[in-house]
Amino acid sequence: MTNPVSDVSGAGAILVTGSNPTENHPVIGYRIREAVRTGARLIVADPRRIPLVDVADVHLQFKPGTDIALFNGLAHVIIKEELEDKEYVENRTQGFKYLKQIVAKYTPEYVSAITGVPAKDIVTAARLFAQADSGAIVYCMGVTQHTCGTENVVALTNLSLLTGNLGKPHAGMNPLRGQNNVQGACDMGCLPNVFSGYQPVHSDRDTGTYWRRLTKERQLEQVGVGFIRPASPGETITSIEFNQPVPVDSVSDTIRAKFSRAWGVELSDVPGRTIAEMFHYFPHRRSRIMYIMGENPVLTSPQAELVREALEDMDFVVVQDIFLNETAQYADVVLPAASFAEKEGTFINTERRVQRIHRAIKPRGNSRPDWEILQELARRFGLNWNYSSPEDIWNEVRELTPHYFLGMTYERLEKEGGLQWPCPAIDHAGTPILHKGKFARGIGQFSTVEYRPQAADTSGGVTEEYPFILTTARKLYQYHTRTMTGKTDGLNYLLDEERMQINPRDVQALKLTPEDMVRVTSRRGSLETKIEITDCVPPGIVCMSFHFAEPRVNVITDPAVCNMSVASGVKVSAVRIEKI
Amino acid sequence: MDKVVLKLDDLEVMANKEDTILQAALDHGIYIPHLCYHPDLKPFGGCRLCVVEIEGRGLTISCKAPVEEGIAVRTEGPEIDKMRRVAAELLIVNHYSECLQCARNTDCKLQDIAAYIGIEEGRLQRLKRTARDLPLDDSNPFFIRDPNKCVLCGICVRTCEEINGVGAIDFAFRGLDTRISTLKDKPIVESRCESCGECVVRCPVGALVPQNMRKPEREVKSICPYCGTGCGIYLGIRGDKIVSARGDRDSVVNKGQLCVKGRFGYHFVNHPDRLTTPLIKRNGVFVEATWDEALDLVTAKFKEAQEKYGPEALAGLSSARVTNEENYLFQKLLRSLGTNSVDHCARL
Structure with missing residues (x-):
């Protein structure tokens, strides 16, 4: 998030898209409802009628996968009615004229035809957002889990830039991170292209750039699994920014040298593989050994059967976890880890706040904190690791990642209730709001993106054979693959089985009754599920959660990836539904 | 923030201009009996217990009276005592008391009030309601609603509305039959309640308590x-x-x-399903192992595969659930072993 969570209260307008905060980030959901009660205008842009729609001024119920058309349409109205923040656009941004050109054709009528949203609602929403004193954009995986996920974010960011909402209170771009330390895992460099603090490992600064080059090089190869999207000419980003050469060769050399010196090892400059590449793409490039710490990809990865096959095919798999989850079944060795309540350390939340956790009880049985296990292993490989506590490790992070964390001692984190990065000095107060006065890159860049119809289910889209769009979500009473929530009886009592959401009109057309089971089939597989009849989803769209091992929705989701971020497009899959 | 000076009994205190008399008193460690006031919520003025006297003006309820420069407030006096005693007694007789079995025992606002005002058993007996005649609602697996203990302070109603914006409950019925209810008086689990427990935390008495509550040490x-x-x-x-x-x-x-x-x-x-010991799969079955056996095997297998296929044969998935320190070490270990193939579920 560019802004703190507390900033939501006091926003003039809030645009929530691809996010269902009252179920998935409930405390932020409370804040949004509170903001609405105290005068904020709320725009919900979501294919589903999420609970926040009850208090929204306008609901833009667009077809899944048409995000870019909708966001470009909002930009069109803002520019046409001259509602943009002219001073901000003039002083702090570049590329406005390109944006203006690109969005010229996205008239409310044109966008309405693509998205299914009434033209007048698009105009209303654009005015509400642009005319507010401050406009906060809140989004989540509903925006990013698409084959055009990065482009969706770019189109959304344009709205924030256009209305001068980046770098000021009660505004900003606010992705809500789904897990307690997903921000930290990224910030610590658990990504194939960067060390901690996003310091590049190799000269392709962006994994996507590398990925795109790789797919172009290999597009004539038979990749075996048959669902790779050919990189057709000119099909992706038309941005000026992205087409610029990225001159970071020397930077990455310097950074590798720094880490190499500090760690006392030689470091590879070969770009690493992303999660999608480890399992799905290029079987000949699949890893032979896998070390999986605290993840359950057998349930969470799209086209999950391939993940299972890949794991079975590997020479050796190590799983380190607190439970013997579905993925652990395919392990050769399972290492028992301590839970969050059994160790010291820090987490980073969605607003970039580093916060301390404390050991409340000792690790169960012979389990050990993950850091101790990692250190034991490192020593067995002859690495000279001598950490006596998580604080020792954190101090190394601070030293090697000074631009983000240098000022954040354990003592300060404890005393000041956490600090938001960047905090580059011991007397620095942290950074609640990013891009204040000046952008990290200097001047704000409008990047232009076009709506591409083929972005929805890349393996052929919605056809007569697969007439429904299946999207995925999470629910209030369970969490992810239930390894944690599934252990609380009360939560299981409140939600103990999967029911696919389906509109009453579709139920009627398919001649279903509430207790019927249906078979849902995509081009990748098939599953059987109960149904929940609800107008939360419009006709033609169905929604399942990925909480349950049975039925396992990710058996049928689309694993094709976004060319920029290499994230999978699981939010849109074309399916067929049959009564059993 | 603008400040004002006022007199609370014999003390001269400074308060924020926006404060009420009750807030100013509580901030300065002066107890005024109160039940329906909660610092997170807008003043309600329902219980009439926080009555005070502003000299020269008469009695008023302190949770709704703003502080003013120079006013003198009395929190004790025969008039005040009489008024709040009646209010307290009526609440107490309508409250089903089983203090020793109650989850809120020693942490109950009604106990505080009774202890402060002093209750005469004889007066109460004349009014005493006898039966616990309203059914409990234990439909939610996490908390129990006992309308027999409810004092109708409305804190739960206002919490659900003001804090969460859910509005699952409200006052229902009239007069002596008034109680807190869901829409159509259905069990709470069938209402739009989101089970967050915010009302349970704020309930001043034992009307909303966690199921199977055990106090921590x-x-x-x-x-x-x-x-x-x-x-x-x-x-x-x-x-x-x-x-x-x-x-x-x-x-x-x-x-x-x-x-x-x-x-x-x-x-x-x-x-009980927590993993408590390392496991090694032998002939398709997991067998318990020591840490040394497990880690030695991992080391040997990693080395073997890397010799056979090169360092790139290894890949790791880190976790969005472990600490920063552990994530940092995970990527450090994999990179030190020669591969940059480390990722996690952020890409999903």
Whole structure:
């Protein structure tokens, strides 16, 4: 998030898209409802009628996968009615004229035809957002889990830039991170292209750039699994920014040298593989050994059967976890880890706040904190690791990642209730709001993106054979693959089985009754599920959660990836539904 | 912030201009009996217990009276005592008392009030309601609603509306039959209640209490292990078990608030299914092993595969659930072993 969570209260307008905060980030959901009660205008842009729609001024119920058309349409109205923040656009941004050109054709009528949203609602929403004193954009995986996920974010960011909402209170771009330390895992460099603090490992600064080059090089190869999207000419980003050469060769050399010196090892400059590449793409490039710490990809990865096959095919798999989850079944060795309540350390939340956790009880049985296990292993490989506590490790992070964390001692984190990065000095107060006065890159860049119809289910889209769009979500009473929530009886009592959401009109057309089971089939597989009849989803769209091992929705989701971020497009899959 | 000076009994105190007399008194450690006031909520003025006298003006309820420069406030006096005694007695006789069995025992606002005012048993007997005649609502697995103990302060109603914006409950029926109800008086689990427990935390008496509540022996500060909001929590510990979780009111992120998962979803930590020893798969079956056996095997296999296929044969998935320190070490280990193939679920 560019802004703190507390900033939501006091926003003039809030645009929530691809996010269902009252179920998935409930405390932020409370804040949004509170903001609405105290005068904020709320725009919900979501294919589903999420609970926040009850208090929204306008609901833009667009077809899944048409995000870019909708966001470009909002930009069109803002520019046409001259509602943009002219001073901000003039002083702090570049590329406005390109944006203006690109969005010229996205008239409310044109966008309405693509998205299914009434033209007048698009105009209303654009005015509400642009005319507010401050406009906060809140989004989540509903925006990013698409084959055009990065482009969706770019189109959304344009709205924030256009209305001068980046770098000021009660505004900003606010992705809500789904897990307690997903921000930290990224910030610590658990990504194939960067060390901690996003310091590049190799000269392709962006994994996507590398990925795109790789797919172009290999597009004539038979990749075996048959669902790779050919990189057709000119099909992706038309941005000026992205087409610029990225001159970071020397930077990455310097950074590798720094880490190499500090760690006392030689470091590879070969770009690493992303999660999608480890399992799905290029079987000949699949890893032979896998070390999986605290993840359950057998349930969470799209086209999950391939993940299972890949794991079975590997020479050796190590799983380190607190439970013997579905993925652990395919392990050769399972290492028992301590839970969050059994160790010291820090987490980073969605607003970039580093916060301390404390050991409340000792690790169960012979389990050990993950850091101790990692250190034991490192020593067995002859690495000279001598950490006596998580604080020792954190101090190394601070030293090697000074631009983000240098000022954040354990003592300060404890005393000041956490600090938001960047905090580059011991007397620095942290950074609640990013891009204040000046952008990290200097001047704000409008990047232009076009709506591409083929972005929805890349393996052929919605056809007569697969007439429904299946999207995925999470629910209030369970969490992810239930390894944690599934252990609380009360939560299981409140939600103990999967029911696919389906509109009453579709139920009627398919001649279903509430207790019927249906078979849902995509081009990748098939599953059987109960149904929940609800107008939360419009006709033609169905929604399942990925909480349950049975039925396992990710058996049928689309694993094709976004060319920029290499994230999978699981939010849109074309399916067929049959009564059993 | 603008300040004003006023007199509270014999003390001269300075208060924020926006404060009410009750807030100013509580901030200065002066107890005024109160029941329906809660610092997180807008003043309600329902219980009439916080009555005080502003000299020269007469009696008023302090939770709704703003402080003013120079006023003199009395919190004691025969008139005040008479008024709040009647109010308190009427509440107490309508409250089903079983203090020793009550989860709120020693932490009950009604007990505080009774202790402060002093209750005459004889007067109460004349009014005493006898039966616990209203049914309990234990439909929600996490908390019980006991209307027989409810004092109609409305804190739960206002919490659900003002804090959560859910509005699952409200006052229903009239006069002596008034009680807190869901829409159509259905069990709470069938209402739009989101089970967050915010009302349970704020209930001043035993009308809303957690199911199977066990008081912790000590509390440890931590961060909620679920979504990325990063709510501050206190884990309640008894022996080696987590028995409660509550929001950290000092956290700027959640200001003490939690959702159903954060407040009630801690059972996984002490669950019997937790892995407690390393396992090695032999002939398709997991067998318990020592740490040395497991780690030696991992080391040998990693080395073997890397010799056979090169360092790129190894890939690792780190976790959005472990600490920063552990994530940092994970990528450090893999990169030190010659591969940059480290990723995690952020890409999903």
